[in-house]
Amino acid sequence: MEKLLIKSGNEIHYPVLKEEVLKWINLKDGGLYIDCTCGTGGHSKFLLSSRKNIFLICIDKDEKMLEIAEENLKEFKNYKLIKSGFENIDEILEKERIYKVDGFLFDLGFSLLQVKDPERGFSFQIEGPLDMRYDRSYKLTAFDIINKWKRRDLIYIFKNYGEIKNCEKIVDKIIERRERKKFETTKELSEFISQNFKERKKIHPATRFFLALRIIVNNELECLKIGLEKSVNFLKDKGRILVISFNSLEDRIVKNFLKEKNKIKILTKKPLTPSEQELKENPLSRSAKLRVGEKDEEEKE
Numbered sequence: 001m002e003k004l005l006i007k008s009g010n011e012i013h014y015p016v017l018k019e020e021v022l023k024w025i026n027l028k029d030g031g032l033y034i035d036c037t038c039g040t041g042g043h044s045k046f047l048l049s050s051r052k053n054i055f056l057i058c059i060d061k062d063e064k065m066l067e068i069a070e071e072n073l074k075e076f077k078n079y080k081l082i083k084s085g086f087e088n089i090d091e092i093l094e095k096e097r098i099y100k101v102d103g104f105l106f107d108l109g110f111s112l113l114q115v116k117d118p119e120r121g122f123s124f125q126i127e128g129p130l131d132m133r134y135d136r137s138y139k140l141t142a143f144d145i146i147n148k149w150k151r152r153d154l155i156y157i158f159k160n161y162g163e164i165k166n167c168e169k170i171v172d173k174i175i176e177r178r179e180r181k182k183f184e185t186t187k188e189l190s191e192f193i194s195q196n197f198k199e200r201k202k203i204h205p206a207t208r209f210f211l212a213l214r215i216i217v218n219n220e221l222e223c224l225k226i227g228l229e230k231s232v233n234f235l236k237d238k239g240r241i242l243v244i245s246f247n248s249l250e251d252r253i254v255k256n257f258l259k260e261k262n263k264i265k266i267l268t269k270k271p272l273t274p275s276e277q278e279l280k281e282n283p284l285s286r287s288a289k290l291r292v293g294e295k296d297e298e299e300k301e
């Protein structure tokens, strides 16, 4: 199997489920496709290499990712990089005078390069500031949430976005500690959580707290709902929407959206997941789920 590794420094990003994405997006000659989460350009490069006469619009909130994507896509001319959020897809496409699209790809969450960059503060294993913003022009950071938000709001986000049921005690401890000394770094916070919270699942105790903070900092679930809703308005008949999600909250939104949306036919009854081969090459792909919907103008409302 040909490997498509997107490198920056020593870090490598593997575009997940890339063969499945290529198969299900169903590229057509002259087609226009939107990579809503371009990242370092892994999927974009694979699609552009697979069919000569398509055009891609590649969107990402993170300027740094787009710089790497530009380097990775330099052999192609038939694409355009745009720094924005996919929740603004209507404005982006209208500005480009694009009214109909053949396919949308969403590959949610963050890329390995963002996680491994200490400056970005996404990882509980790498020392860095409590930041977690994809778009660094936004104001809210993980530092603000953990050090300034009220008890009831912290409990709400850890329960609803980290799916941590019994978080009251740890929230009380966080509040007590931040009154003495604010949490400044990722490791300070993750070590504090490890010392004060027992995780029953086989994961690091800080995993679900960091997930909740990242979701809130980037307003991820709301952006996803808006992005999906707006995108389908631009789909051509038989155009497709592909979404790769990495946690149950995202997947639930995608599943319900495809089920409830008028004029959308679900093409994947069950989500597609990585093959044994892919899991061997890239164990980080293990939680990926791909769902695909197709615009069907004939479907009754």
Ligand SMILES: C[S@@+](CC[C@H](N)C(=O)[O-])C[C@H]1O[C@@H](n2cnc3c(N)ncnc32)[C@H](O)[C@@H]1O
Pocket (backbone or CB within 6 Å): 006, 013, 014, 015, 016, 036, 037, 038, 039, 040, 041, 042, 043, 044, 059, 060, 061, 062, 065, 084, 085, 086, 087, 107, 108, 109, 110, 111, 134, 218, 223
């Ligand atoms: C999993 S990575 C994508 C990797 C990419 N498919 C590749 O193969 O290189 C997800 C990317 O989505 C970006 N992102 C997250 N939320 C976004 C949003 N609402 N709008 C645009 N980009 C977003 C992140 O900055 C990150 O670069």
